[in-house]
Amino acid sequence: xxxxTWAALALTLTVLxxxxxxxxxxxxxxxxxxxxxxxxxxxxxxWLTGTLSMFTRIATAISQWATTLAFSPQVWVGIGSxxxxxxLLVVARAVDHRRPGAGRAGRGELVEGRGAVTGxxxxxxxxxxxxGSRPQAPAHDDEFDDIEELLRRRGIQ
Numbered sequence: 001x002x003x004x005t006w007a008a009l010a011l012t013l014t015v016l017x018x019x020x021x022x023x024x025x026x027x028x029x030x031x032x033x034x035x036x037x038x039x040x041x042x043x044x045x046x047w048l049t050g051t052l053s054m055f056t057r058i059a060t061a062i063s064q065w066a067t068t069l070a071f072s073p074q075v076w077v078g079i080g081s082x083x084x085x086x087x088l089l090v091v092a093r094a095v096d097h098r099r100p101g102a103g104r105a106g107r108g109e110l111v112e113g114r115g116a117v118t119g120x121x122x123x124x125x126x127x128x129x130x131x132g133s134r135p136q137a138p139a140h141d142d143e144f145d146d147i148e149e150l151l152r153r154r155g156i157q
Contacts, residue, residue, distance in 0.1 A: 001053070010047035014040055 017040025025033025046052040
């Protein structure tokens, strides 16, 4: 649009805003009338600074993007592949957690005082322990000694 068209649009919106401001001042009071004048003055300010045409370009670009999004099969295939990707990530995480021994030791990492558990459930011996010997128990803490004694008395451990 040319400059005359933008000026006509700004003038029309300013006149409509002024009429609303006058009505708001007469029927609702001073504060709503002043708010109406403030909003009305934004229209000529937007025209004089050139932002009125910028706002319409932004609105046009957003509407074209939304129309393309709604009616383009290529975009819907892209959305479908993104959704499928997210679904596969969730399923992979669920499968990983359902597998027996899927904790940290189940991934082949060493645990203090024990050998690493491989993916097939066999135990690898930690360096420093002899094959066939039981792994050493971790050092006892005074706080856990009482709990272990109670468990032994009840036959739980």
